[in-house]
Amino acid sequence: xxxxxxxxxxxxxxxxxxxxLQCAQDMNHEYMSWYRQDPxxxxxxxxxxxGAGITDQGEVPNGYNVSRSTTEDFPLRxxxxxxxxxxxxxxxxxxxxxxxxxxxxxxxxxxxxxxx
Amino acid sequence: xxxxxxSLFLSVREGDSxxxxxxxxxxxxxxxxxxxxxxxxxxxxxxYIFSNMDMKQDQRLTVLLNKKDKHLSLRIADTQTxxxxxxxxxxxxxxxxxxxxxxxxxxxxxxx
Numbered sequence: 237x238x239x240x241x242x243x244x245x246x247x248x249x250x251x252x253x254x255x256x257l258q259c260a261q262d263m264n265h266e267y268m269s270w271y272r273q274d275p276x277x278x279x280x281x282x283x284x285x286x287g288a289g290i291t292d293q294g295e296v297p298n299g300y301n302v303s304r305s306t307t308e309d310f311p312l313r314x315x316x317x318x319x320x321x322x323x324x325x326x327x328x329x330x331x332x333x334x335x336x337x338x339x340x341x342x343x344x345x346x347x348x349x350x351x352x
Numbered sequence: 353x354x355x356x357x358x359s360l361f362l363s364v365r366e367g368d369s370x371x372x373x374x375x376x377x378x379x380x381x382x383x384x385x386x387x388x389x390x391x392x393x394x395x396x397x398x399x400y401i402f403s404n405m406d407m408k409q410d411q412r413l414t415v416l417l418n419k420k421d422k423h424l425s426l427r428i429a430d431t432q433t434x435x436x437x438x439x440x441x442x443x444x445x446x447x448x449x450x451x452x453x454x455x456x457x458x459x460x461x462x463x464x
Contacts, residue, residue, distance in 0.1 A: 278455050278456035279395075326394055328394075338383065339400070340400070341387075345392075
């Protein structure tokens with residue numbers, strides 16, 4: 237089982253460059269989300285999606301875009317990278333609100349981004 | 353808005369019990385979770401508790417929920433060196449894990 241797959245695992249960017257972090261899940265999950273993890277601050281929610289074609293902002297959405305054209309994929313785009321976006325990014329998915337779903341989030345292994 | 357707070361570090365001796373504490377602010381939180389993160393990896397769900405429960409036990413893990421004080425704790429009995437990791441408290445006010453909010457994480461050190 238692949239679960240949640242993130243690419244790339246590591247990336248170095250220069251200030252002002254753009255890039256896309258890829259996230260794919262093969263569990264037919266309705267819900268997908270992106271978090272960033274910074275020391276002492278835990279995980280902060282960037283954007284989330286409750287299904288294909290539907291996205292919404294989390295706690296820290298500025299500087300990031302997302303789209304959800306398929307159930308499987310949820311890419312995160314950095315439009316113009318800044319040093320403040322240096323972080324570890326995690327994609328997570330969940331079955332969604334139906335039935336007895338506990339709301340467990342399934343995480344990818346993370347993408348470590350450095351912006352110089 | 354929602355906020356989750358937990359202490360950043362805990363050190364225990366192997367074989368002792370570990371207790372990690374967490375407070376949350378949103379009284380409408382329906383689901384509360386403990387996730388574990390090992391070095392270089394993503395988070396994995398350890399256990400969860402619904403807001404209509406006071407306690408949940410799962411092998412070495414005991415979760416206590418005090419809704420009045422908005423306090424959640426995780427007790428790990430007979431702590432092993434393999435339990436060394438970061439433990440995150442998290443809350444969600446909706447079903448399905450939507451907009452789950454995490455604390456800063458408690459780094460547990462287990463001394464042999």
